[in-house]
Amino acid sequence: MLAVSYAKINLFLEVLGKLPDNYHEVNTVLCSIDLFDEIKxxxxxxxxxxxxxxxxxxxxxxxxxxxxxxxxxxxxKVSAGAEIRLTKRIPVSAGLGGGSSNAAIAIIFLDKLWQLGLRQEEKEEIAAMFGSDINFFLHGGTALGQNRGERITPQDDILLDNILLVNPGIAISAGLAYGALELPAPGEAKLFDPADLMNTMYNRLEQTVCGLYPDVQALLEQLNSFGAKKSMLCGSGSTCMGLFENERDLAICRSHFKEKGFYTLKTRTISLREYQRCFPS
Known part of the structure; x- marks a missing residue:
């Protein structure tokens, strides 16, 4: 069985506080994008x-x-085994959810391969044991993630084109980013409104990461200078994204960062239907 394992971007990420298990409570909107790994x-x-x-x-x-x-x-108690071949295209530790996506696809396809007959609730339980955003990749499309990110509520598709991803090759520790974060004061948490997308896209981690890594701040400023109508850190980074009005401005910006030796990719968000097309029948 051959599977595709899609990456994601966060259109919104607010951190609300600390949970008793020492994780952070988040309110996040995740979207699948057309960048993927292949897993056989x-x-x-x-x-x-x-x-x-x-x-x-x-x-x-x-x-x-x-x-x-x-x-x-x-x-x-499965007696059979599996040979699994991962062809990696999603940058590692880049804020694009590649590892979590691979984990979710493993749950879905090993369930089929080994004829386990797992209920959706069992898949959700297993996913939450291994990470905070694995559950999102059991669904895909556009979704709201709450608690530590594992509580998923599907949303209407948000379809965006002309997204430029840029990764400067900086390894950013999510633990360090969250640890240095200043939480919003009571009543000051940001809210997301898909009807006012460009004005309400937000990442609470961005200011902290930019303070720790000035090169990330410089990258976001350069995206803006090349005409991005919105630039933002992806997750805890170090990938940044810029949303452009047209392919021409995106291509000029992409050439600039490719000359600097950065990873770049033109991508788009994908629908729930397109995402789940890869699921085994």
Whole structure:
């Protein structure tokens, strides 16, 4: 079975406070985009889980795909194994949810491969055990994420074109970003309104990350100078996105960052229907 594993962007990310489990409570709007990894799942008679990737560091037991496969195998007493081949295109640790997306796709496709017959509620429970935004990737499209991000409420599709992603190659610790964050005062939390998209897109982490990493601030300013109608940090970074009115302005901006050696990609958000087209029948 061949699966596609889509990335995401956050159109909105507000951090409301600390939860008892030491996670942060968030209110976030996530959108799937047309950037994806490919994952091939092959059933094996041996009980071994074999994970291959075009990036060597992702082949080990620390990969969420591997951890979830072993968990499912143990919990549901699966005697078969799987050979899993991950072709990585989504930048790693970039705020685009690549690892979480891979984890969700592993739950969906291993359920099918091993004929586990999992209910949606079971998939949601397992996803929440391994991360905060894995649950979103069980759905895709556009969704509201609450609590620590694992409580997902589907929303109407928000379809945007001419999005430029730029990653300067800076490794940003999400823990450091959240740890240095100044929470909003009571009553001052930002709100998202899809009818007023450009004025209400927001990322609470952006100011903190820009303070810690001035190069990120400079990147956002350059996106604006090239005509982006909105620029914003993706998640905890270091990927930034710029929304452009037309392909010409985006292409000029993209050329500028490619000359600097940065990762760049023109992308778009995708609908729930397009996202779920990749699910096994």
């Amino acid at each position: 799942f092959v059933l094996t008679k041996s009980s071994d889980i074999i994970l291959w990737s075009n990036i060597d560091d992702l082949c080990g037991e620390n990969n969420l795909i591997y951890k979830i496969a072993k968990y499912l195998q143990h919990r549901f």
